[in-house]
Amino acid sequence: MHTDQVNDLMRTLAPQVLGVLVRRGADFATAEDAVQEALIEAVRHWPDSPPDDPKAWLLRVAGRKLIDAQRSEAARRRREERVHDEPAQGPTEQSDDTLLLLSRCCHPALSPASAIALTLRAVGGLTTAQIARAFLVPEATMAQRISRAKRTITGERFDTPGDVRAVLHVLYLIFNEGFTGEISLADEAIRLTRQLVAATSTDALDTADPELPGLLALMLLHHARRAARYTASGELVPLDQQDRSLWDTSMITEGVTVLQRALTRDRLGEYQAQAAIAALHDDAPTADETDWPQILEWYDELTRLTDSPVVALNRAVAVGQVDGPRAGLAALGDVDPGLARWDAVAAHLHERADDVDEAIHRYTAAADRATSAAERTHLIKQAARLRLASA
Amino acid sequence: MAKYLLLKHYRHSGPKPVPGTEAMMDQWTPEEITEHIDYMRRFADKLTESGEYVSGDALSPEGTFVRYDGEGRPPVTDGPFAETKDLIAGWMIIDVESQERAYEAAAELSAAPGQGGRPIYEWLEVRPFLADPPATAE
Incomplete structure (x- = not known):
C-alpha cells in the first residue's frame, strides 16, 4: 500500500473507529488516545502488509490499546469512589456518530481554539503536526492544546448529541481560517460539514436544523470564488474587481441547490441568510449587475436574526449601493466605529460620494487598523490610487 | 549556522x-506597491530555496503598552502613542x-523597489540571536 493511500484511508477511518468506541461507552479522551496509537501501528505495518479490512484492523488494534489503557487505570480507579453511570443505549446508526463526535469536540466548555484543534484531529483525522503547521504554532503547543481540550471534556457523557449550533459555529470558524498552506482548512471545514449534512439528512422526519445545509451552502458559495480572491503575489482582490470567469460554477450550482432545499424548510437562520447574500453575488455576471436591493432585504432579515455589529456594518455597504453613498454613510453612523473594518467601509462610501480627501484619510486610517497584511496592502493601495487621481 | 533578525520599521530613531527615499508607502502608486510586495515575496522564496529562511511576519502599526499593576488588579494599559x-x-x-x-x-x-521602481535604500536593523552555549564550552 502506498503511503498516500495509507494516509487517506486513515483519515477516513479514524473518526469512524473513534465513533464506534465512543458509542460503545468508552471515555472520549482515552478512546482518542487509543485511536491515535492504532494509527501509529497502521503507519508502521500497512505499507508492507495491508489488511484485508482496514477498518476492522484499526478497530481491533484501537480496542486493544483501549483495554491496555483501562487496565493501567484500573488500580487508580478502584481507589476512587465514584458513581459510574452505565452508558445509556446509544444510537445504532453509524452515521449518527459524526454529530455525536462533533458535538463533543465543539463542547461549549471549550474555547474556540481548543474546539477547532480537537475537531480537526478527532473528526478531521489530521495529525497534531499538520494542525500545528496550519496554525503556525509549534507542534508541542498544539499537542498541549489538544490534550487540555480532552481533559476539559473528560467525564462528559456521550450518549446524546449536544448543541448543533455550537458545532456549526466551530465549523464556520475553521472555514474562515482559509486555504493557504499545506492543509486547506476551508476544504477541511467543507468536508466535515458535508459529512455532517449527509449524516443528518437520513433523518426521515426531516427534523434536522436547516442551518446545517445553510452553513454548507455558505461555505460553497464563498469557496467558489477562492481562485479570484488573491493575486499571484497574495494581494487581495475585492469582489467587484474579481475575474468572475475564475469562479467555480459547479460549486456555485451545488451551493445554490443546497441553499434552496434548506430555505424550503421555512426556518430561516443566520447561515442561510448569509448564504443567500453570497448566492446573489455569485449570480451576477458582472459586479454592476449585482441585485443589491435583494441583498439589502437579506441584510434586513439578518439584522432581525442577529444583533451582530458586523452585519450592521455590511448592511451599510448595501444601503450605499441601493440608496446612494450618503444614505450608506447615514446607516454607518449607527454602527460602532470601534469595528476593525469601519474605516474601510467609510472610506469606500466617501469615495463614492466624491469626498476624495476624506476617503484618502479613511483608507489610510483603515490600513492602520487592518487585521491582515493582504488587507493592509490593499487599503494602502486604495489611498494611493485616490491620491494619484486627485493630484 | 546562526540566526539573525532583520527588523523593518514604520519609523525609527536610527540613521x-x-x-x-523618505516617501511613505501610501504616497506611492498602486503599481509601485505591487512591485514592492512582489519583490519581498520573491526574496522570501529565494531564501527558502537556499535553506536560510526561518520565518517572517508583519505587525499592525497600532499597539498598546501594558504592565502588571499588583496582585488581583487588572493590567494597566497606556497608549497607543x-x-x-x-x-x-x-x-x-534567517539562519x-x-x-x-x-x-x-x-x-x-533593503534594495526592494519603491517609488519609480528605484530601490528604497531602507535601513534594516540586523540583530543576532543569542544562541545556546555550545556543548563543548566547558
Missing part, C-alpha cells in the same frame, strides 16, 4: 533615510553561515 519614535513594521528571521551573509541578505531586502 537618517537616504535622501529621496501616535508619536512613538520606534515603530516596528515586521521582521524576517545563515555568517554575519557577512546576514548583512548581504539585509542589503538585498
Whole structure:
C-alpha cells in the first residue's frame, strides 16, 4: 500500500473507529488516545502488509490499546469512589456518530481554539503536526492544546448529541481560517460539514436544523470564488474587481441547490441568510449587475436574526449601493466605529460620494487598523490610487 | 549556522533615510506597491530555496503598552502613542553561515523597489540571536 493511500484511508477511518468506541461507552479522551496509537501501528505495518479490512484492523488494534489503557487505570480507579453511570443505549446508526463526535469536540466548555484543534484531529483525522503547521504554532503547543481540550471534556457523557449550533459555529470558524498552506482548512471545514449534512439528512422526519445545509451552502458559495480572491503575489482582490470567469460554477450550482432545499424548510437562520447574500453575488455576471436591493432585504432579515455589529456594518455597504453613498454613510453612523473594518467601509462610501480627501484619510486610517497584511496592502493601495487621481 | 533578525520599521530613531527615499508607502502608486510586495515575496522564496529562511511576519502599526499593576488588579494599559519614535513594521528571521551573509541578505531586502521602481535604500536593523552555549564550552 502506498503511503498516500495509507494516509487517506486513515483519515477516513479514524473518526469512524473513534465513533464506534465512543458509542460503545468508552471515555472520549482515552478512546482518542487509543485511536491515535492504532494509527501509529497502521503507519508502521500497512505499507508492507495491508489488511484485508482496514477498518476492522484499526478497530481491533484501537480496542486493544483501549483495554491496555483501562487496565493501567484500573488500580487508580478502584481507589476512587465514584458513581459510574452505565452508558445509556446509544444510537445504532453509524452515521449518527459524526454529530455525536462533533458535538463533543465543539463542547461549549471549550474555547474556540481548543474546539477547532480537537475537531480537526478527532473528526478531521489530521495529525497534531499538520494542525500545528496550519496554525503556525509549534507542534508541542498544539499537542498541549489538544490534550487540555480532552481533559476539559473528560467525564462528559456521550450518549446524546449536544448543541448543533455550537458545532456549526466551530465549523464556520475553521472555514474562515482559509486555504493557504499545506492543509486547506476551508476544504477541511467543507468536508466535515458535508459529512455532517449527509449524516443528518437520513433523518426521515426531516427534523434536522436547516442551518446545517445553510452553513454548507455558505461555505460553497464563498469557496467558489477562492481562485479570484488573491493575486499571484497574495494581494487581495475585492469582489467587484474579481475575474468572475475564475469562479467555480459547479460549486456555485451545488451551493445554490443546497441553499434552496434548506430555505424550503421555512426556518430561516443566520447561515442561510448569509448564504443567500453570497448566492446573489455569485449570480451576477458582472459586479454592476449585482441585485443589491435583494441583498439589502437579506441584510434586513439578518439584522432581525442577529444583533451582530458586523452585519450592521455590511448592511451599510448595501444601503450605499441601493440608496446612494450618503444614505450608506447615514446607516454607518449607527454602527460602532470601534469595528476593525469601519474605516474601510467609510472610506469606500466617501469615495463614492466624491469626498476624495476624506476617503484618502479613511483608507489610510483603515490600513492602520487592518487585521491582515493582504488587507493592509490593499487599503494602502486604495489611498494611493485616490491620491494619484486627485493630484 | 546562526540566526539573525532583520527588523523593518514604520519609523525609527536610527540613521537618517537616504535622501529621496523618505516617501511613505501610501504616497506611492498602486503599481509601485505591487512591485514592492512582489519583490519581498520573491526574496522570501529565494531564501527558502537556499535553506536560510526561518520565518517572517508583519505587525499592525497600532499597539498598546501594558504592565502588571499588583496582585488581583487588572493590567494597566497606556497608549497607543501616535508619536512613538520606534515603530516596528515586521521582521524576517534567517539562519545563515555568517554575519557577512546576514548583512548581504539585509542589503538585498533593503534594495526592494519603491517609488519609480528605484530601490528604497531602507535601513534594516540586523540583530543576532543569542544562541545556546555550545556543548563543548566547558
